[in-house]
Amino acid sequence: MFHLCSYNDFMQMSLTFARDGRLPEILKRLRASWPPRGQGKCDPLSQLIFVIVAARAPGASALAAFQRLKRSFPRWHDVKLADLDLLTRALAGVEDAREKAKTIQNILREIEKRHEYLELDFLSDWSTSAARQFLESLPGVGPTASAATLNFSTLQRTVLSVSDETARPVRRLGIVPEGAVRSSLDRHIIERMPTEWQAHDLTALHQGLEKLARHFCHHGRPACKGCPLSDLCPTARRGAGDVVQFKRRED
Template sequence: MPRPDLAGADLAEKALAIHRRLCGVYGCPIPYFHDLDPVSELISSLLSHRTRNAESGRAFKALRARFNDWESLVAAPTEKVQALIAGVTWPELKAPRIQAVLRAVQERAGGLDLGFLRDMPVQAARAWLEAIPGIGPKTSAAVLSFSTLRMPALPVDSHHHRVAQRTGLVGPKVDVGPAHAILRAQLPADWDAQTLYDNHEILMLHGQRCCFHRNPACGRCALLDLCPTGQARTEARPLRDTAALHP
């Protein structure tokens, strides 16, 4: 009878193999893409949901140019905030949500400063953030990992999630939110912030540059021998081609 933890051990081994392979492709360590304080990173992350980086970046810059501090954003008329972030997806929802989230931070922390999270264990810091309505696993991990806090948390975006599903690290019905805990548990508990950041970035980059949502480039994928989805696609393609020639 197989050991009950064998599947988990196999997945952890596979996760490490994928990490090593993609680090060789994309070059680890990967530099952090910006150095925002944690409250600014929180706003940036909320803007980025279902929005291209270029648009969310423009919206964030517009907010920074308009408001001297984030307290002024909280106090501003919501319609003005919405107008400044008009380029993002669902600005009519994001403007009041950002203001509500920042008010909750003010109430719980006594001000708009999240630096104290650095002194908390990662899971406790994530729980503190996720207790605020509007902050989910991706946002909490992004605040801890991407900001100047530089804490060892693993964000999972849609590209990262797609690669994880196709390679079998998470099941086909596991959504992005629950995938955070599963994918983190597959990686060594003692990995530092940089290594976890690398893991997120290389899976995200692979999703953007090779493992596309539609028509993934399986034929040139560095993970093909580790990916049951890619193997099935490349094996099936000649059959489809033959069928097309002989209707």
């Protein structure tokens, strides 16, 4: 555990260098508390489809549904042409399976229309901002999904995916300005992170924040007492008994 510097020292560093001096320590503690999973990276189209399947679904159910989808329809071309009922059945077990099945087919049709081939590897030649713009122009793809595709896949871009869940500890930790809109949170964090951070650091930050949100930084009353970041967190300093309400779905 880190106890040498106080929260005020960290904030002073942050003001001096226009960066948040707590971020390296936050990541270090998150990695120590929940060691990152050493997953192999998949191609960007598979990652994007997985993100769509996994929205609002527990990780294990999402993975099972994705694997069932791939077993039932081995090629993306097969998924694109699949009967909607069969596709929905393959996604059984995740919330809004039918809507997700429609979204996946719409995404595949759109990629094929614009790019001819059903893959997204061509994005490796594009700048990160152009790739994000392309992904977010696809039906049903927002900033969280586009960032996850670019960061978690073989594209390995230095972008951060901020979900509804991870936005909560990010705000409570004061890493972003108060009132910052959800769509800007990743940009604020990237502006404040150490310059040497790479894609894998942001993947680890995302995974650690997910665990933090699930185990300590709950919706409603956070369990600050046992939180590994409590001495770095202004919300904990104000009193762990504070109940801070966040909207479940943000803009």
